[in-house]
Amino acid sequence: MSKVTVISTSLRAGSNTQRLAESLVLGAREAGHEVELISLKGKKIAYCMGCLACQQRGECVIRDDAPAITQSVLGSDAVVFVTPIYYYEMSGQMKTLIDRMNSLYPSDYRFRRVYLLSAAAEDEPGTDSRAVSGLQGWVDCFEKAELAGTLFCGGLGGPNEAAESKAALDAAYEFGKSIE
Numbered sequence: 001m002s003k004v005t006v007i008s009t010s011l012r013a014g015s016n017t018q019r020l021a022e023s024l025v026l027g028a029r030e031a032g033h034e035v036e037l038i039s040l041k042g043k044k045i046a047y048c049m050g051c052l053a054c055q056q057r058g059e060c061v062i063r064d065d066a067p068a069i070t071q072s073v074l075g076s077d078a079v080v081f082v083t084p085i086y087y088y089e090m091s092g093q094m095k096t097l098i099d100r101m102n103s104l105y106p107s108d109y110r111f112r113r114v115y116l117l118s119a120a121a122e123d124e125p126g127t128d129s130r131a132v133s134g135l136q137g138w139v140d141c142f143e144k145a146e147l148a149g150t151l152f153c154g155g156l157g158g159p160n161e162a163a164e165s166k167a168a169l170d171a172a173y174e175f176g177k178s179i180e
């Protein structure tokens with residue numbers, strides 16, 4: 001059994017990726033994992049100021065919602081990032097969170113497997129490739145961890161479309177079940 005933190009980064013009402021994240025969580029729980037689903041919706045997460053105080057202190061000097069999320073990631077075996085594709089990249093809110101978790105860099109982090117679930121209006125292979133590449137860049141900074149899997153669900157443009165797509169919900173569930 002692994003401790004899995006799922007970070008859902010869309011802020012939209014009727015979010016497709018949030019719905020897919022919920023399906024993924026069911027699959028991961030079915031696989032026996034202890035899963036925490038965190039949504040950035042309603043959270044306050046400021047930009048990283050680049051002061052690097054976190055590299056000495058072990059925590060960020062900005063008192064908002066990012067440090068608690070960072071603690072969850074720090075103590076997880078597996079981390080799943082869930083993002084809408086914005087301009088063929090991860091969402092800005094996901095990138096902002098990644099930067100704010102900079103205290104992880106020198107830490108004795110527990111996570112070993114990182115996953116990405118993304119969705120977009122377009123349904124072409126490779127629509128997620130820059131988001132995957134961006135996350136790979138983060139994972140590369142944590143040598144005990146690997147990017148263990150990605151799932152892209154295309155053809156989801158308007159709000160609540162994922163809820164109507166059995167194929168996407170099933171794919172997310174199976175993806176969750178495959179988490180180790």
Ligand SMILES: Cc1cc2nc3c(=O)[nH]c(=O)nc-3n(C[C@H](O)[C@H](O)[C@H](O)COP(=O)(O)O)c2cc1C
Binds near residue numbers: 017084085086159160
């Ligand atoms: C700022 C912005 C940029 C987007 N860029 C893309 C894109 O590059 N390619 C694409 O296929 N869809 C793009 N979309 C559509 C979203 O990826 C799509 O609506 C997705 O389902 C949103 O997920 P959500 O409902 O979880 O927020 C964009 C949407 C927004 C708001």
